[in-house]
Amino acid sequence: MSEIDLHIHTVFSDGTYTPQQVVHLAKEIGLTAISITDHDSVKGIEEALEAGKDFGVEVVPGVEVSSDVGQDEIHILGYYLDWKRKEFLEKLRFFQKTRMERNDKLLNRLKELGMEIELSEVSRLAPKGVISRLHIARCMVRKKYVASIDEAFEEWLNPGKPAYVERVRVSPFEVIALILDAEGIPVFAHPFLSRRDDLIPRMVDAGLMGIEVYHPAHDEAIVEHYKEIARRFDLLITGGSDCHGEAKGEVLMGKIRVPASILDNLKKARSEVAQRVREV
Numbered sequence: 001m002s003e004i005d006l007h008i009h010t011v012f013s014d015g016t017y018t019p020q021q022v023v024h025l026a027k028e029i030g031l032t033a034i035s036i037t038d039h040d041s042v043k044g045i046e047e048a049l050e051a052g053k054d055f056g057v058e059v060v061p062g063v064e065v066s067s068d069v070g071q072d073e074i075h076i077l078g079y080y081l082d083w084k085r086k087e088f089l090e091k092l093r094f095f096q097k098t099r100m101e102r103n104d105k106l107l108n109r110l111k112e113l114g115m116e117i118e119l120s121e122v123s124r125l126a127p128k129g130v131i132s133r134l135h136i137a138r139c140m141v142r143k144k145y146v147a148s149i150d151e152a153f154e155e156w157l158n159p160g161k162p163a164y165v166e167r168v169r170v171s172p173f174e175v176i177a178l179i180l181d182a183e184g185i186p187v188f189a190h191p192f193l194s195r196r197d198d199l200i201p202r203m204v205d206a207g208l209m210g211i212e213v214y215h216p217a218h219d220e221a222i223v224e225h226y227k228e229i230a231r232r233f234d235l236l237i238t239g240g241s242d243c244h245g246e247a248k249g250e251v252l253m254g255k256i257r258v259p260a261s262i263l264d265n266l267k268k269a270r271s272e273v274a275q276r277v278r279e280v
C-alpha cells in the first residue's frame with residue numbers, strides 16, 4: 001500500500017529539516033506524497049516542490065495556522081492554498097509579527113521566573129523560520145531549567161501556566177475563512193489534542209472541509225472516533241506525522257501509516273474549491 005504524510009514542519013517554522021531534507025527522507029522511506037505545513041509560513045513550499053520534482057515525490061502545498069477558543073488551541077491546516085496570494089501573505093506576516101511580540105514578553109516572563117534565555121539563543125535554533133514555543137522549550141532543556149520539552153510545556157508554557165503569554169487571539173472560524181479565501185482546503189488538525197469536538201458543527205458551518213484523523217496522538221480508538229465524525233459531517237479524512245525533524249527527539253515521519261488513497265479525495269475537493277471561487 002502506498003503511503004503519504006500530509007503534516008510536516010521544516011526549518012521555516014519549528015522543524016529541524018530543510019524542505020529538501022524532508023523530501024529526501026520521504027523518498028528514502030517510500031512515501032509517495034507529502035505536505036509541508038509550517039506554522040504561519042509558506043516559505044518552505046517552493047523548495048519542497050523543486051525537490052519533489054527531483055526525487056519523484058508529490059508535494060502538496062500546505063500551512064498550519066493556530067487559533068484560540070477560550071484557553072483551548074485549535075490548529076487549522078490549509079491544503080492546496082494559493083500560497084502566493086498577497087492578502088494571505090500579509091495575514092501571515094501579521095501573525096509572525098504578533099509572535100515576535102509574544103516571544104519578547106515570554107522571555108521576560110521566564111527571566112522573572114529565574115530562567116535567563118536571550119532572544120539570540122532562541123533565534124539560533126530558528127535562523128530561517130517562525131519562532132514557536134517549541135524553540136523556547138528546547139532552550140529551556142539545553143540550559144537545564146527543565147528536564148524535558150514535555151516538562152517545559154506542562155509546567156511553564158501551556159495556557160494557564162506561569163510563563164504562558166498569549167499571541168493575538170484569532171478564532172478558528174476566521175482562520176477557516178482565511179484559508180478558503182486563499183482557495184485552500186481547511187482541515188481541523190489533531191482534533192484529539194484540542195478536545196473541542198463540540199466546536200466541529202460550527203467549524204463546518206464556517207466552511208471546514210476536513211479533519212485530521214491519522215496523527216501520532218491518535219490511537220486506534222481515536223482514529224475510529226474521528227472517522228465517524230468525518231462521516232457524520234461529510235468531512236475529508238487526512239493524516240500526517242506532524243514531524244518536527246529532530247526537534248522533539250524522535251523523527252516521526254514514517255511512524256504512522258496514512259493511505260495514499262485519501263489524496264485523491266483531497267484533489268477532488270481542490271477542484272471544487274477552485275470552481276467555487278471562480279463562480280463568486
Ligand code: AMP
Nearest residue numbers: 014039066131132133134149150153248
Ligand atoms: P506556538 O506555535 O508558539 O504556540 O507553539 C506551539 C508548538 O509547540 C506546537 O506546534 C508544537 O510543535 C509544540 N508543542 C506544544 N506542546 C508541546 C508538547 N507538550 N511537547 C512538545 N511540543 C509541544
Ligand code: MN
Nearest residue numbers: 009014132134
Ligand atoms: Mn510545531
Ligand code: MN
Nearest residue numbers: 064075189190
Ligand atoms: Mn499543531
Ligand code: MN
Nearest residue numbers: 007009064242
Ligand atoms: Mn503541526
